[in-house]
Structures are given as structure tokens and as C-alpha cells.
Amino acid sequence: MPGIRIGTSTASVWPQTATSAFELAAELGYDGVEVMVWADPISQDPMALRRRSRQTGVPVLAVHAPCLLITQRVWSPRPEERLRRSVQAAVDLDAPTVVIHPPFRWQRKYADGFADLVHALSAESGVAIAVENMFPVRRFGSEMSAFHPSIDPTDVGYASYTLDLSHTAAAGVDAFALAKRMGRALGHLHLADGTGAPRDEHLVPGRGGQPCAEVCEWLATSGFEGQVVVEINTRRAKGQADRAKDLAEALLFARLHLGQ
Secondary structure, three states, X not given: OOOOEEEEEHHHHOOOOHHHHHHHHHHHOOOEEEEEOOOOHHHXXXXXXXXXXXXHOOOEEEEEOOOOHHHOOOOOOOHHHHHHHHHHXXXXXXXXXXXXXXXXXXXXXXXHHHHHHHHHHHHHHOOEEEEEOOOOEEEOOEEEOOEOOOOOHHHOOOOOEEEEXXXXXXXXXXXXXXXXXXXXXXXXXXXXXXXXXXXXXXXOXXXXXXXXXXXXXHHHHOOOOOEEEEOOOOOOOOOHHHHHHHHHHHHHHHHHHOOO
């Protein structure tokens, strides 16, 4: 289908494996998948992912580097090496994008060289390394960012960004204003929703208070050349049919508001 490619994250089928994401993406008509690299052994194995892609006819649109607290030992305890491995996986899978979170505040050496490393790896590989907006921890009426220098990657300035609409909800950030600050460097959208609760909800778009429709419509008319990836939480689905229903609804939402 012409136009912006719409994928689903393998995180959208958790606790199932990446295999299930490829199969559902093929069944529902998604244009591809984003691989969240985490405890799932398949997600860590580019050769296995390539086989799943060939078997289902579903390409890999992006690789999400292992940068969650629970994935700090995946591939390597060194965050620099995890990012390098993610970029190499994207090259091996013909994926145009790597999604990466900003460094944690305690990763001082990594944080000091992060912008230069992102620039160098992207230039060497031809892969867009899209730095994602995050959200603060809120406790007892105060906020604290776990990320350096902040939750907003535009505070540093990168060649490519990922806009996550569940994270803007949790952060209480104006998503549309952030999208416009990212401007032409916005290369990747995590399409999800949130109510504004201080947690990462990843609701089906349209079920929360984020301007999901408006952002999609703006991308469709702004010359956006990146990918839109549905990243929703289906862990409470009663079965595969319920999970598929949520992913189908999210895909329909995306196609409608992207003018497809």
C-alpha cells in the first residue's frame, strides 16, 4: 500500500513472543513490525527474525534497542555495545530505523558520549537512530527524571526522533507541540494513547486523551517519510482473539487518520 508504512511493535503482543507479532501482523494487514529487543530469545536473534519475516512476508520496519531497566544485560552490560548491536541488527534485517531511549542519569560515561555515538553509528550504517521522548517518575507530589539531560530529546537535538504518545500522556506534555518541535527530524511514531495518569498506559489509540488523530493527520500532510508503529498494551487480553481485535482497531485508526 502506498503512503506511510504502519507496523506493530512486538511489545504489543507481550507476553507472547515476536513470532506471534509477525503472524498477527500478516493476518491483520500491517505493513511490518518493530522488534522490541528484550528477554524473548527470538527478539535477540537477527537470523531467527529474518526467518520469521520471510515466512510471514512481514518486513522489519524498526529495531527497538534494549534500553529498559529489565533489559540492561541483554547482549551486553555496556549500553554502547547494546546500541551498536541494535544498529547491526537493523542492517542485517534491512530495517531503516533503530529506536533508542535517552541515557539514564547514572550512565554518566554513556550519556557524555551519547550524541556523538548516535551520530557516528547512523552515519556509518545509514540507519536512522530515532531518540524517543520519555516521562518522569512522579511520587509524593514531585517529579524526577531518570534520563539525562531530560525526558525531552529535543533539549539536546538529534537528526531523528521517535514520538511516543503514551509517554507524552504520562509526562503531561503537549504531544502536538512536541511533534512540531521535532519537525522534519521526526522519523518514527509510537502510536498509542494515555489518559494522563502518571504511568505508561499504551492504550489503543482513541481510548485516551492524546491527539492521536491530529498527529496522524498532520504527518500525512507534512511530508513525513518515517514509520508509524502501533505500540499498545494487550497483556490483559483474555485470548488471541481479543488481542487481535485491539490490534485491528488500532490499525484501522491509523489508516483512517493517515488517509489510507
